[in-house]
């Protein structure tokens with residue numbers, strides 16, 4: 269897996285990221301969602317540079333403009349719930365993308381510190397020969413991303429796969445790197461050092477799903 273960690277180059281992205289992390293600013297859930305969406309737009313722009321492009325002429329009122337335009341059949345798949353604002357940000361740029369949604373949540377069956385990933389809802393078009401963008405803002409243990417990919421396999425073999433995330437933990441990034449082929453690309457805003465005993469990214473930002481959409485009762 270090829271890792272594109274955008275935090276390596278300081279940019280306006282740092283402002284959005286620091287607001288997501290800041291425990292007072294993140295109380296504003298509308299701003300929290302919008303900052304994830306803005307990061308989705310930036311990650312989508314960076315990712316777009318690695319798509320396939322074709323020369324095309326555009327007729328202006330006064331002449332012909334030669335340009336190159338991307339011609340990829342994109343399927344944008346996001347993991348509920350926290351993936352929704354990231355999905356919106358990516359979709360703001362990839363106007364014609366088809367869309368897939370999948371639910372993946374942590375089920376704490378035996379102990380609060382151990383969990384398994386439960387995938388239930390899945391709505392997906394054919395992935396055969398297409399460019400799959402798999403988005404989830406938090407890449408903690410990496411298990412949700414890998415479980416989602418497994419669940420998508422019956423829908424066809426994509427031509428290219430891009431993973432998009434906001435914050436990863438080093439350990440989760442390594443886990444995902446093992447599960448995906450070498451040509452898969454990860455576009456991520458930043459990577460933190462560790463996970464706590466409950467599988468939360470440290471320093472991270474807390475629970476992205478709850479911050480975006482409110483608390484939920486544990487199942």
Ligand SMILES: O=P(O)(O)OC[C@H]1O[C@H](OP(=O)(O)OP(=O)(O)O)[C@H](O)[C@@H]1O
Pocket residue numbers: 347348349350351372373374385404405406407408409410411412413440467475476477478
């Ligand atoms: O890398 P992992 O260890 O699998 O953790 C990452 C997942 O955890 C969170 O989802 P959560 O289960 O909290 O659901 P939510 O989005 O509904 O809050 C987050 O939104 C990711 O999907």
Ligand SMILES: O=c1cc[nH]c(=O)[nH]1
Pocket residue numbers: 350406408467468469470472473474475476477
């Ligand atoms: O730190 C984490 C880990 C998983 N999910 C989150 O929302 N935050």
Ligand SMILES: [Mg+2]
Pocket residue numbers: 350475476477478
């Ligand atoms: Mg959550």
